[in-house]
Amino acid sequence: MAPGSAARRLLVLLFLCSASTRALELETPNPKKLERAQGDKVTLACKFVTGLQDTGTLDIEWALLPADSQQSDQPIIMFNGDQVFEGHERLKNRVHFTSSDPKTGDASIEIINLQSSDSGTYQCSVKKLPGRLNSKIVLAVYVKPAKTRCYVEGAQEIGKDLSLKCESKEGTIPLLYTWGKLTGKEQLPPTSSFDTNTGVLSVKNASQEYSGTYRCISQNRVGTDECLVMLNVAPPSNIAGKVAGAIIGTLLGLAVLGLVIFCCCKKQKEKKYEQEVQHEIKEDVAPPKSRSSTARSYIGSNHSSLGSLSPSNMEGYSKSRYNPVPSDEHERPSSQAPNFIPPKVAGPNLSRMGAIAVMIPAQNKDGSIV
Incomplete structure (x- = not known):
């Protein structure tokens, strides 16, 4: 057997032995701290490799670790039995797995529309019995100026x-x-x-x-x-002039305001006076009858009484009423007669004084009434 072929067989055997004994492994995320702006999106990496001895069901879980260690973890998203479950209400519809099939070894997630409240420590847990591994990433979400x-x-x-x-x-x-x-x-x-x-x-x-x-x-x-x-740096302005202008403007404004108030008050008084005068005229008593009408009625009654007299029945009246002219012996001397002439008073003045107009019938020389 050639030495080269023997070496290749040895390498294959070593690979098979290592693959059979290798357990679940997680890649260390790099970097371990991410900084993003509010409104942006971020990808949290989590990749793993399983071994032949990992025969259990694959179970992937992402959780937000609380700042207080006394509190429990808050599950975000999970993969189990080929199904995806969302667990965190605040991140609902904003988080998803980047791979359509996380079983291939990519359990990374993406969070969109980041909020400042999303800041914290995130933990990726991959479990396939008998193996179970975790990795952590710190996310800081800042608000832009x-x-x-x-x-x-x-x-x-x-x-x-x-x-x-x-x-x-x-x-x-x-x-x-x-x-x-x-x-x-x-x-x-x-x-x-x-x-x-x-x-x-x-x-x-x-x-x-x-x-x-x-x-x-x-x-x-x-x-x-x-x-x-x-x-814009400029030379000093005339402050005294500005102050004087402001004062004059204020005084003019007050004068105009006073004039307007005065006119309104005057108009109100005139309106009130007109209303009072109209009210007094409506309540006034009807004037008394004039004396001229009384005088006319009296004169008319005299005319009617005189008109009924005739020359025959006026004879006694004329003789007893109108005496002949007194004799000279009974007549006073003209030198001793009183020289009194009554003042003449006009007819209109007599009416004002309350006199009543009377018609005197004319007489003949013998004393009979015409």
């Missing part, structure tokens, strides 16, 4: 001190901030200093040369975010 805001604090005037501030509303700490200038002299002012932890860029004795666009970058282990701010 987001909603970063830049702004200037302080007066943007020559010779003044001011600060450029940068802050991210979201992001897993620690966050580091860096500042840079994008326009003009692309260097930070020589009188400036900034803190990488707080994101504050302090500028002393500002100059117009410091004007320009500045950028702040916020970063952590899994991502970055940035914001821009415009710095």
